[in-house]
Amino acid sequence: xxxxxxxxxxxxxxxxxxxxxxxxxxxxxxxxxxxxxxxxxxxxxxxxxxxxxxxxxxxxxxxxxxxxxxxxxxxxxxxxxxxxxxxxxxxxxxxxxxxxxxxxxxxxxxxxxxxxxxxxxxxxxxxxxxxxxxxxxxxxxxxxxxxxxxxxxxxxxxxxxxxxxxxxxxxxxxxxxxxxxxxxxxxxxxxxxxxxxxxxxxxxxxxxxxxxxxxxxxxxxxxxxxxxxxxxxxxxxxxxxxxxxxxxxxxxxxxxxxxxxxxxxxxxxxxxxxxxxxxxxxxxxxxxxxxxxxxxxxxxxxxxxxxxxxxxxxxxx
Numbered sequence: 001x002x003x004x005x006x007x008x009x010x011x012x013x014x015x016x017x018x019x020x021x022x023x024x025x026x027x028x029x030x031x032x033x034x035x036x037x038x039x040x041x042x043x044x045x046x047x048x049x050x051x052x053x054x055x056x057x058x059x060x061x062x063x064x065x066x067x068x069x070x071x072x073x074x075x076x077x078x079x080x081x082x083x084x085x086x087x088x089x090x091x092x093x094x095x096x097x098x099x100x101x102x103x104x105x106x107x108x109x110x111x112x113x114x115x116x117x118x119x120x121x122x123x124x125x126x127x128x129x130x131x132x133x134x135x136x137x138x139x140x141x142x143x144x145x146x147x148x149x150x151x152x153x154x155x156x157x158x159x160x161x162x163x164x165x166x167x168x169x170x171x172x173x174x175x176x177x178x179x180x181x182x183x184x185x186x187x188x189x190x191x192x193x194x195x196x197x198x199x200x201x202x203x204x205x206x207x208x209x210x211x212x213x214x215x216x217x218x219x220x221x222x223x224x225x226x227x228x229x230x231x232x233x234x235x236x237x238x239x240x241x242x243x244x245x246x247x248x249x250x251x252x253x254x255x256x257x258x259x260x261x262x263x264x265x266x267x268x269x270x271x272x273x274x275x276x277x278x279x280x281x282x283x284x285x286x287x288x289x290x291x292x293x294x295x296x297x298x299x300x301x302x303x304x305x306x307x308x309x310x311x312x313x314x315x316x317x
Contacts, residue, residue: 055284062278073285083286086264090293093180093265094245100184101240105191110225112192113199123193130189138253141182145169145254172262175255179263182250187243191236198232199225238301245293266290 022028056073060066077083112123129137144151145168153165169175202225210220226233248267251257257264257272264272266286274283 101187109195
């Protein structure tokens, strides 16, 4: 029995080249898509971080290659009272400023979440302290705190509450509180807008159900608002702690770590020792000493989010 040519004809399968097969490979495409981001992170993050850690274990100075000295820089810092003062003020500055920013920011977010006239305009105005460059804000506060030309001192004198100007930045504790006030002023918009975005995601039906059950305003906040805000609250607090702890521009522009090194943060002290002082190894060691605090802030965010998953009945994997 013969078979006709039409019956035996089959289309020839096109054979893919090695390049086509390579681009059809899912793993290869993933690597290719991630390569630019990985390259940027390696150049602008991993290399500077690795170099800073290496310099912390050397006696490198500006213009002179150092040698490996082990833990000598850290041993010197542990006996340096200025270093411990910088740690104290960094933790104190971060703690007080974070509490102030979140207290006022949450209050402002709850206020803006209500139906107010010109609500959109008010939300835009509130962002101004955050979007103004830090150096400009610092210069403005430097004039506000100036011992001779301070507008705060002028108001107090005009009202008869004081006879002399207030010395904001030439004594230790007034300078510290002045820096904290400036940081709170700059940080409130970031916290308020972020928490406001979280408030917008909470379903009004939850509040209606709570009101039907007779819940007071405080109970609605405690059992509805706060638990629903916890994930974004943890993330925003983590970023706020990191930004505040590593603050440099505001402190350096207003006080430069003075008076008598009383307002140095670890970031400003590392810069002073490493660049103007020329001791790159010592400055790098101070910067490396900040890493445990930053890791703690990151772990805080992770465990707060994990706790929220547990509340929702999800696994923490």
